[in-house]
Amino acid sequence: MTETVLRTGAEKRRLKIDMRALSPFIALVVLAIAGALINPDFLTASNILNVVTRSAFIAIIAVGATFVIAAGGLDLSVGSMAALTAGVMILTLNSLGGADVGTLAIGMLAAIGLSAACGLANGLIVTFGRIEPFIVTLGTMGIFRSLVVWLAAGGTITMRNFELRELYRPVYFGSIFGIPVPIIAFLVVAAIGALILYRTSFGRHVVALGSNEDVARYSGVPIWRVRTLAYIIQGICVGIAVLVYVPRLGSATPTTGLLWELQAITAVVIGGTALKGGVGRVWGTVVGAVILELVANIMVLSNFVSEFLVGAVQGAIIIIAMLVQRSVHRGR
Amino acid sequence: MDSVLRAENISKSFGPIEVLSGISLDLRPGEIHAVIGENGAGKSTLMRILSGHLAPTKGNLYLNEQPITFAGPTDAESHGIVLVHQEILLAEDLTVAQNLFLGREIKRFGFVDDRTMRERTRGILAELGTRIDPDHEVRRLSIADRQLVQIARALLVPHKVVAFDEPTAVLTPIEAESLFAIIRRLREHGVAVLYISHRLNEVKAIADRVTVLRDGRHIATRDIEGLEPLGMARLMVGRDMSKLYPDKPATASDQVILSVRDMAVPGYVENASFTLKHGEILGFGGLIGAGRTELFEGLVGLRPSLGQITLRGETVHFRDAREAMAAGIVYLSEDRKGKGLLLQQNLRINLSLAALDKFTRGSLIDVGAEEKALDGAIKDFDIRTRSRDLLAGQLSGGNQQKLLLAKMMLLQPRIIIIDEPTRGVDIGTKEQIYRFIAGLAENGLSVIVISSEMQELIGLCHRVIVMRNGRVAGEVAQADLSEDSIVYLATGVHEERAAEIAAGHA
Numbered sequence: 026m027t028e029t030v031l032r033t034g035a036e037k038r039r040l041k042i043d044m045r046a047l048s049p050f051i052a053l054v055v056l057a058i059a060g061a062l063i064n065p066d067f068l069t070a071s072n073i074l075n076v077v078t079r080s081a082f083i084a085i086i087a088v089g090a091t092f093v094i095a096a097g098g099l100d101l102s103v104g105s106m107a108a109l110t111a112g113v114m115i116l117t118l119n120s121l122g123g124a125d126v127g128t129l130a131i132g133m134l135a136a137i138g139l140s141a142a143c144g145l146a147n148g149l150i151v152t153f154g155r156i157e158p159f160i161v162t163l164g165t166m167g168i169f170r171s172l173v174v175w176l177a178a179g180g181t182i183t184m185r186n187f188e189l190r191e192l193y194r195p196v197y198f199g200s201i202f203g204i205p206v207p208i209i210a211f212l213v214v215a216a217i218g219a220l221i222l223y224r225t226s227f228g229r230h231v232v233a234l235g236s237n238e239d240v241a242r243y244s245g246v247p248i249w250r251v252r253t254l255a256y257i258i259q260g261i262c263v264g265i266a267v268l269v270y271v272p273r274l275g276s277a278t279p280t281t282g283l284l285w286e287l288q289a290i291t292a293v294v295i296g297g298t299a300l301k302g303g304v305g306r307v308w309g310t311v312v313g314a315v316i317l318e319l320v321a322n323i324m325v326l327s328n329f330v331s332e333f334l335v336g337a338v339q340g341a342i343i344i345i346a347m348l349v350q351r352s353v354h355r356g357r
Numbered sequence: 358m359d360s361v362l363r364a365e366n367i368s369k370s371f372g373p374i375e376v377l378s379g380i381s382l383d384l385r386p387g388e389i390h391a392v393i394g395e396n397g398a399g400k401s402t403l404m405r406i407l408s409g410h411l412a413p414t415k416g417n418l419y420l421n422e423q424p425i426t427f428a429g430p431t432d433a434e435s436h437g438i439v440l441v442h443q444e445i446l447l448a449e450d451l452t453v454a455q456n457l458f459l460g461r462e463i464k465r466f467g468f469v470d471d472r473t474m475r476e477r478t479r480g481i482l483a484e485l486g487t488r489i490d491p492d493h494e495v496r497r498l499s500i501a502d503r504q505l506v507q508i509a510r511a512l513l514v515p516h517k518v519v520a521f522d523e524p525t526a527v528l529t530p531i532e533a534e535s536l537f538a539i540i541r542r543l544r545e546h547g548v549a550v551l552y553i554s555h556r557l558n559e560v561k562a563i564a565d566r567v568t569v570l571r572d573g574r575h576i577a578t579r580d581i582e583g584l585e586p587l588g589m590a591r592l593m594v595g596r597d598m599s600k601l602y603p604d605k606p607a608t609a610s611d612q613v614i615l616s617v618r619d620m621a622v623p624g625y626v627e628n629a630s631f632t633l634k635h636g637e638i639l640g641f642g643g644l645i646g647a648g649r650t651e652l653f654e655g656l657v658g659l660r661p662s663l664g665q666i667t668l669r670g671e672t673v674h675f676r677d678a679r680e681a682m683a684a685g686i687v688y689l690s691e692d693r694k695g696k697g698l699l700l701q702q703n704l705r706i707n708l709s710l711a712a713l714d715k716f717t718r719g720s721l722i723d724v725g726a727e728e729k730a731l732d733g734a735i736k737d738f739d740i741r742t743r744s745r746d747l748l749a750g751q752l753s754g755g756n757q758q759k760l761l762l763a764k765m766m767l768l769q770p771r772i773i774i775i776d777e778p779t780r781g782v783d784i785g786t787k788e789q790i791y792r793f794i795a796g797l798a799e800n801g802l803s804v805i806v807i808s809s810e811m812q813e814l815i816g817l818c819h820r821v822i823v824m825r826n827g828r829v830a831g832e833v834a835q836a837d838l839s840e841d842s843i844v845y846l847a848t849g850v851h852e853e854r855a856a857e858i859a860a861g862h863a
Contacts, residue, residue, distance in 0.1 A: 239696040
């Protein structure tokens with residue numbers, strides 16, 4: 026008798042978990058249909074590619090955020106970190122002065138190195154200071170932002186070498202087999218992220234840590250290392266996003282990356298990753314990031330809501346996504 | 358005598374599982390009625406039905422011979438039926454008085470009237486024979502005092518029936534004695550007391566009548582006169598108790614595998630020394646809070662500790678559980694749900710978590726190998742689950758314990774430390790776990806069993822070390838194993854003497 030109960034329970038649950046994993050994809054389809062109905066220009070290939078390209082920065086950052094959040098952490102500093110990394114990268118390129126691939130490579134390495142170091146700092150403070158990640162990254166968010174303002178002396182940091190800008194341009198504007206480079210970049214990052222999270226012991230440890238830190242500790246999971254690494258991965262993802270971002274405008278300003286943390290966390294939550302940790306969905310996160318950009322795009326194409334209210338709509342989306350998560354969770 | 362509260366043919370099902378079937382029970386004013394039974398016998402469910410926390414699926418309740426249904430615990434309380442919970446449910450940061458009146462604050466001009474509440478708290482606590490300061494934060498109270506506060510809170514409403522759910526589980530005999538005095542005082546005031554316990558000596562000392570449950574069924578209701586603890590145990594288990602434990606394997610050797618000297622876990626344990634031999638099942642007894650769990654958490658690196666640990670002749674010190682596991686020592690926590698298993702994850706992820714290195718090829722996890730290991734574990738440990746996709750939290754307590762055992766055995770340890778191996782486990786699974794532990798020793802492994810169930814230590818172990826107040830109080834050899842000898846070391850008081858104190862003859 027007991028076994029029958031267990032069985033039906035499991036089947037119900039499986040159906041629900043499927044729903045939970047599928048819901049971002051369903052939302053994406055619904056939004057696409059809505060967009061097509063509102064404006065026929067919406068479903069053109071150029072518009073769709075444009076939307077997905079624009080979502081690349083957030084998607085790449087959000088893949089990193091999936092790790093941090095699945096491990097039971099949070100990183101609010103990603104937007105400021107991106108601004109600082111972009112600023113330092115441009116300053117590095119300017120001071121090197123060259124216009125060759127080598128110069129660019131050094132600048133890129135500097136960017137990835139700096140963002141990984143920022144992630145390491147977040148991770149070490151959270152892990153060894155035993156401080157709430159919310160507080161730690163709120164603090165570093167202020168520090169990183171302030172550093173970029175200081176470096177820019179309140180103004181703009183611009184790539185001075187025009188030839189280098191031309192050399193670098195294709196990384197955002199170019200395409201391979203008709204697919205824009207940023208889309209390829211974010212698909213590659215997501216694929217690697219999914220591989221690490223789902224198929225390696227480190228990924229399993231991330232989920233275990235977010236599920237229940239005590240159980241992880243009692244099971245011999247090296248929780249210090251896992252947690253710090255999750256923040257480093259977040260940092261590296263920010264660095265990669267910056268590599269794609271810098272050629273777009275060729276400059277960094279004190280407002281670069283503003284509210285990116287909100288968008289990244291929203292993308293993760295829409296994607297079905299549990300904010301309390303223990304569940305990580307990389308592909309859901311990617312879809313979440315596209316949904317955010319899609320909503321902004323539909324707002325621009327339609328005349329219902331002013332596009333100046335994009336932030337408000339995105340803010341509302343994260344709250345709604347949390348409510349949906351809560352009700353799905355209760356239904357279990 | 359008329360009953361104040363009567364249950365007639367009460368049944369309770371959760372889905373198609375019937376956990377109580379056809380229970381009848383009557384409570385008379387001025388009696389202490391004990392309900393006894395093994396874990397999972399349905400005691401707590403029955404109590405929750407009687408106190409309005411659950412509605413029965415079938416059957417009726419009668420209050421003063423009038424049929425009644427309770428809308429919820431508050432409704433039951435308004436009819437004078439209160440339940441003193443087993444777990445301490447108090448807000449730790451509030452004071453005693455604030456806790457007592459939480460949710461029913463006395464107000465004056467719309468503001469809380471602290472002075473009146475403090476005075477009334479003082480009065481109620483004095484009635485209970487304790488002098489806890491109403492202004493103390495609950496955080497600063499001992500467990501026993503917290504329980505008194507909880508009782509005081511329950512008794513704040515006018516009451517005709519008071520139900521206690523395993524109230525002495527966390528108390529020393531001396532503390533239990535003052536609790537019994539309170540319960541007897543309630544009886545003198547004509548209150549009907551429902552007393553749930555599986556400590557039979559205690560029941561003998563305090564109850565007037567005893568109802569025995571087994572597997573959700575009513576077995577017997579007897580007057581306490583002429584019913585001895587052994588008779589109660591027989592009714593509870595429904596078979597010969599001695600069969601529960603396998604024969605002790607004759608594998609305990611003289612070869613020491615682990616020796617611990619002057620181990621200290623700051624705040625919990627001081628000066629603990631002991632040795633463990635090859636093929637031995639070594640028991641650790643003592644009261645809850647004696648420092649047994651902390652000693653072993655310290656040993657395997659889950660807590661900071663000092664002292665000298667010698668493993669196979671080499672001095673070792675573990676900084677975390679991973680190092681202990683690498684050295685062949687595993688620790689299975691008593692807190693299965695909080696520290697043993699990831700309740701929200703499936704069986705496969707739980708099983709391989711500690712030994713994940715064994716399932717990686719290159720740097721990727723081999724899910725096929727994991728699935729194969731799960732098949733093996735389900736078979737070897739008799740984990741009863743029809744669907745392999747269940748979450749660990751959906752397994753019963755017994756199956757969770759088997760899964761935890763399977764998980765730790767994947768590490769192929771030489772020393773297995775099991776904390777409360779059968780807590781929350783049904784009797785059939787208990788037997789399996791005991792046989793499994795004996796099997797480990799037969800294969801030359803060494804097992805440490807930490808348990809609060811004295812029968813378990815006596816039935817299972819070659820040797821029992823007893824702790825008291827963070828120190829090793831003594832050791833009982835196989836030939837001398839008895840409840841009396843363990844209780845004596847655990848409390849410093851002989852059991853007859855403890856029973857006397859409990860019975861109020863002191």
